[in-house]
Amino acid sequence: MFSIKLARQLALPVMSLCATVLFTSCDSSDDSPAPVVEENPFVVSLAIKGSDGGFTYYTVPFEDVMSGALSAEGQGIEQPGYYDFTQIDNTIYSIGGLSDVNVVSISQNAAGELTQIGNVSFANPLSDIVKADDNTLVALEMAPNSDMVKFHTIDANTVKVTSTKQHPVSDITELSAPAYSGMRISGNHLFLSYYISDPNTFATPYTDAAQIAVYSYPGLEFQKVIEDTRTGPVGGFNIKSGLIKDGKGDIYALSHSNPANGYSQTTKEGGILRIKSGETAFDQDYFFDIEEINGGKNIAHLKYLGNGKAFAEINTADNDQQERWTDGPLRSAVIDLYNKTVTYIDGIPEHAGNGRRLAALHHENFVYLPVPEGNSIYVYKIDVENHTATKGAEVEANFVAGLFKL
Template sequence: MKLNRNLILALSLFAALGTACSDIAGSENEEEQQQPTNYTVAFTAQGSENESTDYIFNTEDLMSGSLSAEGIGIEQTGWRYMYEQNNTLFSVGYFDDNNAIAYELDDEGNITEKGRFVFENTLDLFGKADDNTALAMEVPRIDFADRVLHKIDINSVSIQGKENLRIWESKEDSLVAWPTDLEVRGGKLFVPFYKIHARGDFSTPQTDTAYVAMYSYPELEFEKYITDTRMGPIGVYGLFNGMIADENDNLYAYSSASLANGFTTQSKSSGILRINNGETEFNDSYFFDVEEEAGGKINFIEYVGNGKAVANIVTDDSQLWGSFSAGNEIHKLVVLDLENKTSTEVSNMPLHGGFYGSPWYVNDGMVYMSVTTSESAHVYKVDVENATATKGAEILGNKLKGIYDLN
C-alpha cells in the first residue's frame, strides 16, 4: 500500500508539472501567434523613371506610419523585376543586368540571400510549374528568335533546364509572339500571347483575336493554339499574369487592347474569357465584357477568391504606354464578380498610376497594394467583399514593386 501511495503521489506530481508545462507552452504559442506578421516589401526609391533604385526590406506594419528604405533596405542594382514563389523572393535584373538573386527569411526573420544564377537575356516572364519549380522566359525584342523557357529549382536556386520555343511567328507579316503568362495545369502549359512587329518597336497591328499556345508539360511538346475572336490579345507587357486561376482551376484570360497599355491598335472590347478545368478550349457560353460593365479597359487583374477579382481599369486611354507611369492618375479600382459578370467600383480609392510585375498581396479576402498618385504614395488595404479601401502607411519613395509574406 505504501508503494502504491508513493506511485500515485509521483504520478500526480508528474501530471501537475505536465499541465503547467502545457499551459506555459500554450501561452508561448498564443503569444507567438499574436505577434505581428513580418512583411517583405520591394521598394522603389524616389527618382526619375530611369534612375530610381530598388530596395528590399521587412516591415511589421503596412497600415500605419511610413515605409522607408533608409538604413534598413538591401539595395538592388539597376531596375529589377520581382517574383515570389514558395517563400522565396527573386530579384531579377533587366536589360544589361543578367543576375537573378533569391532571398528568404532566416530563423530570426531576417532577409538573407538564398542563392543566385545568371541568364543570357532579360527574363520578361515568370510563372509557377509546381511548388519547387519556377518558370521564366527570355523574350527577345527584335527579329525572329527563340523564346527561351527556363526551369528554375527554387530550393537550389539554379537553372535545371532550358527549352527553345518560337510560340508563334509570321515572316510574311513580320510579326512575332509576345507571351504574357506561363500557366501549368493538368499536364499542360498555357502560354497566352499577342502579336508584335519583329522590328522591335512593340507596335501591334493585329488585335482582333485572343491567342494561347498550348504545350504538354513537362515535355514541352507543342500541341495546338487556342483562339477566340470575341475579344483581342490576352495580357499586358511587363505584368506576366494574362491568365488567372480560381479555386477550381478554371483559367480566366483577360484582354486589355488599350493604348495606355501599349497596344497601338484596338479592335475589340476589353473582356475576360474562361477555360474550364479539364478543358483546352475557351468556353463558348462565357464572355465578360468588362469594358462595357466597368467603363474602361483592364490594366491589371488579381484573383482573390469566391469568384471575385480586383482589377485596375484604365479611365483615360489617350496616351500610348500611359499606364506605366506610377504618378499618371488614369486608373480606378473595381471588384469583378466573375460568375455574375458585374463590376463594383472600390470606394475611398483615388485615381492612381500603374506599375510593372504583380505587386498586390492577397490575404484572407483583403488585397494590399501600392497606390501612387501625383502627390504621394501609400499602401491601401482593399476589402473585396465590401468593395472599400483603407489608406495605410505612406511610402516615402516612388512605389512598392511588391508586398510579400515570406514566412
Template sequence: MKILQSKYTNSFFVLLTVTGLLSSCYKPKKHFLQASGNYVLALRTQGTNSTTDYLLSMDTINTASKNISATGNGIEQLAWCYFGSTGSTVFSFSYGTNNVGIGYGVREGGGLYEKGRFSFERMDCFGKGDDNTLVAIGAPWGGGSYDCQIQLIDATTMSIKKKKLTPLYMRDGSDKLNKWPTSIVVNDNKMYVSFYPLDGGSWNTDLTDTAYVTIYSYPAMDSLTTIKDTRTGPIGYYGNQVNMIKSENGDIYTLSPSSLAAGYTQVTRKSGILRIKNGQQSFDPSYFFDVETASGGAKVLSATYAGNGLLVARLQIPGSDDISKLWAAFDVTIPICKIAIIDLNNKTVTDVTDIPVHGGQYGAQGLVEDGKVYLSVTSTIAGEARIYAIDPLTATATKAAKIEGLEVPAIYKIVN
C-alpha cells in the same frame, strides 16, 4: 551614354530604356540589416537620374502609420528589377551591366537572407511551376529571333534546370511577328502561356482582333496546341502584369486590355475576359465577359484573384485611351487607373471609391491575406504612394502602409 528618343510618349521612352539606361551605372550595393517580419516587399525609389530597387522585410503592412522605407532596412538590388516568388523563395531579376537572378529566403523570426544567384540572358514573364520551381520566359527583345526561351528555375539549387526554345506560335511560313509572353499559369500538368503579336522592331501591334494562348505539357514543355478566340483582343501586355487567373476549381480566366495605354498601337476589340475550363484545351464558348461595356468604358489591365470568383482589378478609366496615352499604363505619374471589384460569376464591375485615381506601373503584384487584397497605389492626385487594404466583398478599402518611394512592384508573405 546615348539616350534613345521615343516617337510616341515619355512612357514609351521609359519602356525602351529602363532595363538599361536607368540601371547601367553600376556601383557597389548596400546591404542593411533586415527588419523582422515575414512580409517581403519590393520598393522602387526615384533618385536624381535613375530609379533604385530594394527588397525589404516588414512585420506588418496593414497600418496606415507604418512606412515602407529603405532607410536602414533593405537590400539594394543590382539594377532595375522584375520580381517573382514560389514557395518560400522570393526572386529578383536585375537588368543592368549583367543580368543576375537572386533568390532570397526569410529567416525564422523574419529578415531576408540571400539563398543564391545565377546569370540569365532574358526573363520577361514569370509564373509558378510548383513550390520549388519558378517558370520564366525570355522574349525576343528588339525583333531578331522569333523564338522565346522558356526556363525552369530551381529554387533549391538557385539554377536554371531546364530550357526550351520555342516561337510560342507561328501563323504560317510568312509570319514575321514576334510573340510577346504576357502571363503563365500551370494547371493539370499543363502550362498555359498568353501572348500578343508585335513587330519587334517598331513595337507596332497590327494583329489585335484575337486572343491567343499556347498550351504546353508541364514540366516536359512540349507544345500541345495554340488556342484562339476572336471575341476579344490579345491577352495581357508588356511588363510582367497578372493577366491570367486560376480559380479554386482550376478554371483559368484571361484578361484582354485592348488598350493603347497598355502599349497596343491599335484597338479592334472590346476589353474583356475569357475562360478556359479546368483541364480543357480550348476557350469556353459559353463564357465571355465584356468588361468594357459592363463598366461604362473602362478597360481591365491586371488583377489579383481574391477567391469566390472575385477579382481586385486595376482598370483604365473611361475616356483615357488615345494615342497621346500610348504606354501610359506604366507611368505612376499619369492618373488613368482605378481599382474595381470584378465578379466573374455575375459579370459585374464595382468601383472601389475609397482609392483615388492613380498611375499605372510595372508588375504590381498584390497580396491576398485574411480576405483582403493589398495593392500598391501611386496617386499624384492624392499626393502620395501607399498600400491599400481592399475588401472584395464590400468593394471598400482602407489605407495601409505608406510608401517612401515611387511604388511597390511586388508584395509577398513568406511562411517557412
C-alpha cells in the same frame, strides 16, 4: 515615377538576364547586419531614383504598413538597376533586367533575417517565373531579338536550372516578334499568352483575336495555338497579368487592347475568355464582356483572390481617349468571374499605375495596394468583401515594385 513610357524608351522588355549583381545592405559597411523583423513580416520593394536618373531597389521588411512612413534608409537588400519582383509561396523572386540581369530568391531565415539564395543567369531576357509545384518553377525566355522560345525548369529550393526546352518562335507566329503577357500551368498543360508587337516601333498591327500557345507539361512540347475572335489580344506591355487561374484549374484570359498599356490600335472590345480545366480550347459558352457590363471601361490589371473573385485595376478612360503608355487613369474594383459583375472600391482616389507588374498584396480578406497621390504614395488596405478601403502608411520612394507578406 517609373512609367511604361520610360520602359519603352529603355528599349524593353526589361527582363533580360545574363550578368551578376552584388547584393548589399543600404549601409555601405560590409559587415552590416541583415534586416530583421518579427515572424511573417510585410516586405516592400522600394524603388528610388538616383541623381543619374537610374533606380535602386531596396527590399525591406516591416512589421506594419498601415501607419507612419515606410523608408529604406539604413536597411534593406539593395539592388541598383532594374528589377521585377514576384512572390511564390514564402519566397520572393527578384528578376533583374537591363544591365543587371540575374534571378535571386529572397526569403526569411530562422533568425528572422532576409536572405538571398541562388543566382542564375540567362543568355536572353527572362519574361517571367511561375510555380509548377512545391519544388519546381518554370521560367520563360522570349526575347524580341531571339527566334527561340525557351522554357527553363528551376529547382525552387536552390534556384538552379534543372532543364531547358526550346522551340522556334515560328511555332506561334510568322508575324513580328511576340510580346509576353502571361503564363500559367494547369494540369498537363502550360498556357502562354502573347500579343504581336513590332520590337522597333512597339506598334501592334494585329489586334483582331486572342491567341494562346499551348504546351504539354512537364514535357514542355509545343502542341498548338488557340485563337478566339470575340475579343483582341491577351494582356499588355510589361504588366504580366494576361492569364490567371482559379482554384478549379480554369484559366481566364484578359483582353483589353488599352493604348495606356502599349497598344497602337484597338479593333475589338475588351473581355475575359476561359479555358476549362483539362481542356486546350477556349470555352465557347463563356465570355465576360467587360465593356458592355462596365460602360466601355477596360480592366488593365488582374490579381486572383479566390472563389471566382479577382482584384482589378480598371482604366476609367475609353480606349480612344487613353494616352498611350500611361497605365492610367485607374480605379480599383473586385470582379466576379463566375457571375460577371464589377464592384468598385470606395475610398481610393483615381490613380496611375507603374506600367509594370501590379504591386498588390492579397492577405486574408484584404488587398494592400500602394496608390500614388500627387507627389506621395500611400498604402491602402482594401476590404475585398465590403469593398471599402483604409489609407495607411506613406511610402518614401518613387514607386513600389513589390508588396509581400512572408
